[in-house]
Amino acid sequence: MTPPPVPSAPETTMSRRNFLSLGLGALGLVGLLQTGVMTVQFLGPRRVDGEFGGVVQAGLVESFPPGSVTEFPDGRFFLVRLADGGFLAVYRRCTHLGCAVSWQAAENRFACPCHGSYFDQEGDVENPPAPRALDTFAITITDGTVIVDTAEPRQRDAFDATQVVYPAGA
Amino acid sequence: MSWLSNAFDRLRFRARPPVDDRSRMRAVANNLILHLHPTRVPAPALRFTHTWGLGGISALLTVILVITGVLLMFRYDASVERAYASIQTLETVVPFGALLRNVHHWSANLLVITVLLHLVRVFLTGGFFRDRRGNWIFGLFLLLIVLAFNFTGYLLPWDQLAFWAITVGTGLLDYVPVVGVLVANFLLGGREVGQAALRNFYALHVAVLPVVLMLALSYHFWRVRKDGGVALPDQTGPIEKLTTIPHLVGIELGIALVTLTAVMLFAMLVPAPLEAMANPAHPPNPAKAAWYFLGVQELLLHMHPLAALTLSAIGLLGLAAVPFWDRDDSAIGIGGRSARGRKAAWLGVALSLLLTPLLVVIDEWWLDLPALLPGLPTLVSNGLIPLGLTLAGLAGIYWLIRLALRTRHNEALVGLFSFTMNALVVLTLIGIFFRGPNMALVWPW
Numbered sequence: 317m318t319p320p321p322v323p324s325a326p327e328t329t330m331s332r333r334n335f336l337s338l339g340l341g342a343l344g345l346v347g348l349l350q351t352g353v354m355t356v357q358f359l360g361p362r363r364v365d366g367e368f369g370g371v372v373q374a375g376l377v378e379s380f381p382p383g384s385v386t387e388f389p390d391g392r393f394f395l396v397r398l399a400d401g402g403f404l405a406v407y408r409r410c411t412h413l414g415c416a417v418s419w420q421a422a423e424n425r426f427a428c429p430c431h432g433s434y435f436d437q438e439g440d441v442e443n444p445p446a447p448r449a450l451d452t453f454a455i456t457i458t459d460g461t462v463i464v465d466t467a468e469p470r471q472r473d474a475f476d477a478t479q480v481v482y483p484a485g486a
Numbered sequence: 487m488s489w490l491s492n493a494f495d496r497l498r499f500r501a502r503p504p505v506d507d508r509s510r511m512r513a514v515a516n517n518l519i520l521h522l523h524p525t526r527v528p529a530p531a532l533r534f535t536h537t538w539g540l541g542g543i544s545a546l547l548t549v550i551l552v553i554t555g556v557l558l559m560f561r562y563d564a565s566v567e568r569a570y571a572s573i574q575t576l577e578t579v580v581p582f583g584a585l586l587r588n589v590h591h592w593s594a595n596l597l598v599i600t601v602l603l604h605l606v607r608v609f610l611t612g613g614f615f616r617d618r619r620g621n622w623i624f625g626l627f628l629l630l631i632v633l634a635f636n637f638t639g640y641l642l643p644w645d646q647l648a649f650w651a652i653t654v655g656t657g658l659l660d661y662v663p664v665v666g667v668l669v670a671n672f673l674l675g676g677r678e679v680g681q682a683a684l685r686n687f688y689a690l691h692v693a694v695l696p697v698v699l700m701l702a703l704s705y706h707f708w709r710v711r712k713d714g715g716v717a718l719p720d721q722t723g724p725i726e727k728l729t730t731i732p733h734l735v736g737i738e739l740g741i742a743l744v745t746l747t748a749v750m751l752f753a754m755l756v757p758a759p760l761e762a763m764a765n766p767a768h769p770p771n772p773a774k775a776a777w778y779f780l781g782v783q784e785l786l787l788h789m790h791p792l793a794a795l796t797l798s799a800i801g802l803l804g805l806a807a808v809p810f811w812d813r814d815d816s817a818i819g820i821g822g823r824s825a826r827g828r829k830a831a832w833l834g835v836a837l838s839l840l841l842t843p844l845l846v847v848i849d850e851w852w853l854d855l856p857a858l859l860p861g862l863p864t865l866v867s868n869g870l871i872p873l874g875l876t877l878a879g880l881a882g883i884y885w886l887i888r889l890a891l892r893t894r895h896n897e898a899l900v901g902l903f904s905f906t907m908n909a910l911v912v913l914t915l916i917g918i919f920f921r922g923p924n925m926a927l928v929w930p931w
Contacts, residue, residue: 359686361676389767392678408767409678413786414657415650415769430654430773431787432924444856445787447864469677 374405374462377483385419385437391466393453394419394426396437402480405464406439407451417450426450438475448473455481503731510731520730522707524715527734529726531716536611536821539741540604541710546742547597548703550749551635554590555692562642564688566681569644570763577760584757591758593749594636598778601632605805609903610822610831613717614808615815621709623806628706631699633778638691640776641684649764650773652687653679654783661791678766719819771923780917781910787925788849789876790869797873801906808903812896827897830887834904837883842912850927880906 372391380386380397387394396404408416415430426435434443439450451469504510511525561580563572576583614622641652659670675682775783785794822828859867887901922928
């Protein structure tokens, strides 16, 4: 009587040794990735609360007359109130190479001393080499107070009316 | 006191120079530092005008920088409130503090020059053929490390010069597509140069980069030995070899003394610059990058930043590709490949002395591509087109030299290399001396 045929093991090319070393390698890779991510996070940008990068209470709507430009040095922005009463928070950083622009009231323009770019009151480029208009920050107006969130500057190619925030009832 | 005189005797005995060639060779092999050298060197490799000692000078400057840098660390505070004050204290209160800072500052600046000249020398004498190919490319990596050292060190005094040079320098990164802003924010630890940036740069400058440099430099030296030292022309007959002591070591000590004296004298006579404390609200006019980046900054005035960066990257890749570009290794060790190659080099220099300032002036005063081509986006009219024209111009220079002097490919490459390198020097000089307020062209006097 012949013994019943042993059910043959499923065909596989992977030995136990290979499987274990592959698993070990994969675990090592995961470990490396983890430490890599941890290192990058550890070294990554740090934010200080309450300073630039946070929310700035600019002040009451009435304290900014139409047509005025007010600098907020700690917030790194200029609060522009346009002639029609709308608000625009313009980031100080020149879009060319990152110098700080200053407001020249006599010429009614922002000027970057580093490489000679000029911008008008809305932040539009008047004179290159700056490639695009100055960045802006988000503005909310709550109970008559202008609040500027400096967390993320918004890039724009040029000024358009949708960027302006108007106080309620204006 | 016999132990003392014994110790003295031992020192004197060990300091006594070996008397015959055999013991001289053994002295080299048994010494930790001298062991970097072979025990005997080919006589032609010792000719000063073959190497100008530039690699050795760079190595010496690195040692000076490590020693003075470590000393400076004891007196420096990497915080925005105290960094500038600590430099002022160093300048005015600490005995020899100003001299120490001057030596560090000027050695670092000189190192940029000597490593660039070292690169030029190795290119011209064909030091990248055959086995030396790898070390040539690795040397370019070392050049980037030296530049990174200088760039990170530039911020540390926290004066106006430092603050705005780093602001403008990292502002360039924003134009690199996709990753540029991420990398800039990561380096600065935020969106603007501030406390996080100062701390990052300090850690890079005194810890990360020194370790990288130490490892990379060791590998560079080891490869030099493995590849047979200085590249020399192929010899037919037997080559005369001289013992390292005293022939090589004597020359090295001489060059080292001259370099040390020169650096010390310069540091005594010319103070390292220190302007007013950094003020993030008021950039100076003009705001310039560090001088070794002014060539690139000059390009920026003529084309879109992305085009200027691309051109610089192409230049660097071109240098890395040199061993694959010029495969005629029969010219190994011969300056400029041949007499005609040397002529091509001078022609390249002359052409770039003529053309580079001319093009700068034309573009500054007469040519305004974005205004001529109003329908196109500036990325094309001020980026793609100037970049294409520049590359076409370089190809034109290559063919001009090749046809005018009837050179072979490798000799024309020498001409192109000389043209490009000299153009970089001219652009840098324009950036340093001929750019005034609003980066307009001015006379320096």
